[in-house]
Amino acid sequence: MSPHAFAVFAALLRNRSGLTIGPDKLYLLETRLTPLLRQHRIANLDGLATRLAQGRCEKLARAVVEAMATNETYFFRDITPFAHFRDHTLRYLHASRPASASLRLWSAAASTGQEAYSLAMIVAESSPWLGARGIEIVATDIARTPLERARAGHYTQFEIQRGVPMAALVRHFQKQEAGWRIAENLRAMVRFQEWNLLTDLSPLGRFDVIFCRNVLIYFDRPTKMRVLEALAEQLAPDGVLYLGGAETTLGLTSRLVPEPGAPSVYRRVSDATGTIALEMNASSSAAASAIERRPVSRPRSGAFGTS
Amino acid sequence: MAVARCLCLVVDDSRVVRKVARRILETQGFAVEEAENGQLALDACRRHLPGAILLDWNMPVMNGIEFLQNLRREFGPERPPVLFCTTETEMSYIEQAIANGAQEFIMKPFDDDILLAKFAQVGLL
Numbered sequence: 496m497s498p499h500a501f502a503v504f505a506a507l508l509r510n511r512s513g514l515t516i517g518p519d520k521l522y523l524l525e526t527r528l529t530p531l532l533r534q535h536r537i538a539n540l541d542g543l544a545t546r547l548a549q550g551r552c553e554k555l556a557r558a559v560v561e562a563m564a565t566n567e568t569y570f571f572r573d574i575t576p577f578a579h580f581r582d583h584t585l586r587y588l589h590a591s592r593p594a595s596a597s598l599r600l601w602s603a604a605a606s607t608g609q610e611a612y613s614l615a616m617i618v619a620e621s622s623p624w625l626g627a628r629g630i631e632i633v634a635t636d637i638a639r640t641p642l643e644r645a646r647a648g649h650y651t652q653f654e655i656q657r658g659v660p661m662a663a664l665v666r667h668f669q670k671q672e673a674g675w676r677i678a679e680n681l682r683a684m685v686r687f688q689e690w691n692l693l694t695d696l697s698p699l700g701r702f703d704v705i706f707c708r709n710v711l712i713y714f715d716r717p718t719k720m721r722v723l724e725a726l727a728e729q730l731a732p733d734g735v736l737y738l739g740g741a742e743t744t745l746g747l748t749s750r751l752v753p754e755p756g757a758p759s760v761y762r763r764v765s766d767a768t769g770t771i772a773l774e775m776n777a778s779s780s781a782a783a784s785a786i787e788r789r790p791v792s793r794p795r796s797g798a799f800g801t802s
Numbered sequence: 803m804a805v806a807r808c809l810c811l812v813v814d815d816s817r818v819v820r821k822v823a824r825r826i827l828e829t830q831g832f833a834v835e836e837a838e839n840g841q842l843a844l845d846a847c848r849r850h851l852p853g854a855i856l857l858d859w860n861m862p863v864m865n866g867i868e869f870l871q872n873l874r875r876e877f878g879p880e881r882p883p884v885l886f887c888t889t890e891t892e893m894s895y896i897e898q899a900i901a902n903g904a905q906e907f908i909m910k911p912f913d914d915d916i917l918l919a920k921f922a923q924v925g926l927l
Binding site: 574652653656657658660661662664665669670 | 904
């Protein structure tokens with residue numbers, strides 16, 4: 496692949512999905528885009544880059560972004576954040592919100608839906624004490640194809656075994672001729688929607704909980720800052736953000752602080768104390784300031800000390 | 803100072819399955835003992851109760867569910883966690899495993915990821 500072709504792919508991915516790709520990831524371009532070459536009868540990656548550089552091929556550009564997205568996910572991945580959500584966050588939110596208020600949960604890089612359905616299983620199993628509390632689960636992803644699989648709620652035996660405990664399998668899945676299907680009540684609980692995290696998130700509304708795990712690792716620093724600011728904006732004043740184990744908000748935003756003793760858990764702080772006090776380069780500053788801030792009230796102290 | 807390793811009893815009439823499971827578990831620091839049917843597994847438990855049991859369903863002499871019932875009867879709450887590992891994937895088998903006190907259910911074929919995820923789920927890793 497020519498340096499020019501690589502530059503075309505790198506720019507397309509960075510601009511459309513935030514994905515940062517260095518020359519060491521050439522093999523990823525080759526392995527993930529080869530099926531696309533066959534599908535569109537294009538001889539090689541240089542040819543694909545030429546077509547993309549010519550513009551006017553929106554469908555092809557989308558297909559490249561989709562093909563390069565990492566869809567690795569499984570039910571109850573890393574378990575600890577889900578246990579924290581079940582044992583602390585959900586209980587706190589239920590206790591602190593009026594009975595009539597629905598809780599809004601967001602799986603922000605839903606891929607094939609395992610994260611969103613893991614949350615749905617926790618909600619379903621918490622129904623004895625949640626009572627009639629309304630819960631809305633929104634699950635978004637930039638890629639259309641995995642979302643179609645997520646909506647169908649059909650999983651292979653391999654996918655099921657990577658995380659679904661035996662008891663949950665019995666309660667929440669039905670055996671199909673090939674694989675397993677999530678129960679209809681859980682499927683109905685989740686709304687899957689195509690959405691790019693780099694675009695305006697405000698139409699999605701405010702969320703009490705955001706799971707955005709193993710997404711930031713693919714972004715460069717300015718994009719991480721931009722996305723974290725945007726997520727903070729969509730989070731309720733006492734809302735909680737769950738990141739992946741290798742991700743952090745430290746040094747990227749002061750609006751989301753780590754929950755002491757709870758790895759991967761971040762709480763929003765009020766704008767009054769959350770002014771950016773970090774050294775940012777010019778482009779980072781521009782990205783961060785592009786996100787409009789709205790005034791919010793101060794969160795309750797000791798929000799999670801009660802359970 | 804030597805660290806005591808958790809002993810896992812692998813019960814399966816397939817020598818290949820026992821070998822694969824042994825390889826995966828030993829890489830995680832388990833000591834592994836093998837038995838090729840439920841009766842031999844029960845004898846092994848009477849000699850020395852393991853820390854975990856990976857259990858096939860269909861075996862000659864004594865099958866998995868009969869072994870589990872005997873284990874429960876003889877050792878009660880002292881019995882180690884049992885993870886079924888079987889080609890049986892119907893819901894009725896899983897329900898039967900739960901009813902007889904199994905902690906997890908692994909559907910063959912399995913690989914390192916699945917086996918270790920299930921061991922982690924029951925707190926063995």
